[in-house]
Amino acid sequence: MVTGAGIRRRLGALPIIGRLRRRAERQRLIARGLRSRTALRAISDRTRRIERGDILCFVTLRDERARLPWFLSYYRAMGVRHFLIVDNASQDGSGDYLCAQPDVSLWWTDHGYKAARFGMDWINWLLLRHGRGHWCLTVDPDEFLVYPHHDQRPLAALTSWLDAIGRRSFPAMLLDMYPKGAIEDAVCAEGQDPFDVARWFDPANYSIQKNEYFGNLWIQGGPRTRAFFTHDPLAGPALNKIPLVKWSARYAYVSSTHMLLPRGLNLVYDEDGGELISGCLLHAKFLSSFSAKSAEELDRRQHYGGSQEYRAYHAGLHRGVQLWCSESRE
């Protein structure tokens, strides 16, 4: 006999239900992005200079003036042709500095970072408006992409190769880099390579789960989980990222750059034992500027999960925690 619950269970097993749900979710995200365009005020719109096939970089930032020179020069050298940046009410002159750059288009907003799904609504809008048909790199100002042969081949070599083999997205795990010694003492001068100072990382302590619904891998671990989240490691930050995507109007980032819709874009790993290509986002967060930033972000409470991350960091930093340990690697 077929019971009602049995039928429901069988329906739930049908992939079509999940597909319809994901489609609805994707359309909702795109609609949110469309709505959020009113929040953005163009300060300097140089997007007409974008040419066909250019690689674009999308950033949301707030008070990152000191990082910007190195950030821009790093990605320019890699072959990014245009930067599309949302300034979330910076007060340290980031806006003026960016306005003066010939390859930067700048939008300004003082809307809530959290209300805009941590900036992703703004980015989804800019991607939809300007990113279609381009390879788009979405990063934070403290994330620096590396990929196989990055010292020899420009980013365009990678993207044309990805085009040739028919891939639309490129994964890069977020790798937290940290200094040896107290974080407060790790001063990185403006325009200096942050990885001269923060040159250490955790080599082997990452956990991976697969998210069947979105198809992405959920990677956690690293120094943050080891040092800040000992009381609740499961709440530690996610490190899986897909920052480089050949954008289409149908795409949307779901949560930060951790996952996208449609689901196929998240399937960046081989399940038959082989290896696909992946890169790494070096995360230059743990420098002397971090302490002040975490105190400020704690006041604003504009980050994930009630700023739990920053709260944990701040508590940790007050105790003078070092991230370096004898097993760290350079």
Added chain:
Amino acid sequence: MKAAVRLGVVLLCHGDLDLVARLARIWTSGGARVALHVDAKVSAAKVAGLRRSLQDCDQIIFSRRHRCSWGRFSLVRATQDAAAELLQRFPDTTHVYLASGACLPLRPISDLTAYLAADPDRDHIESVSTHDVGWTVGGLNHERFTLFFPFDWKRHRWLFDRFVAWQRRRGIRRRMPAGLSPHLGSQWWCLTARTLRAILEDPRRAEFDRFFRLVWIPDESYFQTLVRLHSTTVESWSLTMAKFDHAGRPYCLYDDHVAMLAESRCFVARKVWPGAAHLLSHFPLPDEGRPQVDPPQPARISRIINQTVRRRVLGRPGLYMQSRFPRKDAENGKTSAPYAVIQGLTDIFPGFEDWLRGHLSCHVHGHLFSPEGAEFAGRPRVGPGAISSDPLIRDRDPQGFLTSLIRIADPMQVFQFSPRDNQALNWFMATDPHAHMLVVSGAWKLPLLHSGMPFDDVRRIFAQLQRIELEQLDVLNSLWVRARLHHHDLGEFLLNPRTILQDFLLQIDPHSLPITTLPAMRDLTGLDGMLRRLRNSGLRPRLTGEDLPPVELLTTEREAAE
């Protein structure tokens, strides 16, 4: 005096026309004549630009344009027309080289002509009989010739697949034109003008063309098959170095390949990335006036590319990351190196871990999966590879924990195990050929013996641990065990501990020290009594209970042994 070689080149181009112009000039400045075929899909404006930039060069002709698509006869048609026009315009041409708009000559053209002049009647074309060799990916080998392929694989994949399946079901077999034997090979060749004319002017050409029009990827088989009809001196080896990945896509060459390519001494390499400025400016090597005729040596670059392909297909064993997350049992190596799991010994010998460390050159850990946290050797809070000893973090992904530890630490990893520990990896370890396991079942009873806990608690814990171990033994006794398993029950082990241990230690570390003394054993008195009491309380002690030899016997034997 060797016969003079006058080289003609057919260049098939569809993309980057700036690169094409540059390559055409490289060929002509080396004395070759070039017939350019530009895909009809390229816009007229672009072709006009190309013509303008090459108009000063009377060694270049533009052949009739066709719309080419991969895997179809249009590519062969384009080659035929270009070659015919080339031979007509420059009738004294002796050799024709087929190259693409992304094939970069590495050595001076004079080297190539000198090499060809050394044996001017030889046709350089890879031509392998389909009867003998599996040539490509996708399983279509001989079937390329025996089925019909009217659909484009790239644009109508679904129809293509359905139609192939349908023909297979119906048992359809095309008949090869009489006298032909199917051969395959690289589509980049260099033929003598005599052979090429014979192929192009063959009275049966219309019949052959009709046949090959519906063959799949005829550019890899048309000339390769027909050359066997018209030439007796085939050098079955392409002068163009072209490597493919596992999916049959050509390998791209970048700036960092310069040294390797120079060393390979190949004449022409494919496929060069248009943005590789350094590569394009470095090659072809300058003509030094004295042509070198040494043959290409592509072995090293081939090996490196094959390694890359293998890594793409097989991956690195034991590595789990954002671009490699094999599903269960498709891992190609669950872990990266051998490791050893020892179960029960710490319960029999309380000082076992330290004792073992003195005998092995391995990393000897405690109970890595203990509920209190991972007991790394020396009990640091952060173990090898900065792995946290926190039990919550470990149990989030136990498999990642173990595989990372084995991958990051160099010496062999040895750790203790017991039914009290996290059992999540029982299947994983049992099915991993890298695991060496020494399991003494029932040993977990011994710590309960003098624990001083109330009997009810002992009974509860006893029942719980016994159930866990029975479940584990189900796994270890299954058909799918790939681990090197040594399983003994407690009684068996106690009768002969030294030999069992010695055998196991020699297996995991051939240089381990011989066992002279065993560590102090836990006091076994009262075990019989405890088991009887448990039995009488309604529990059925299994795993060693009944056949446990009397304690006195064990003790005396041990003393005698020492």
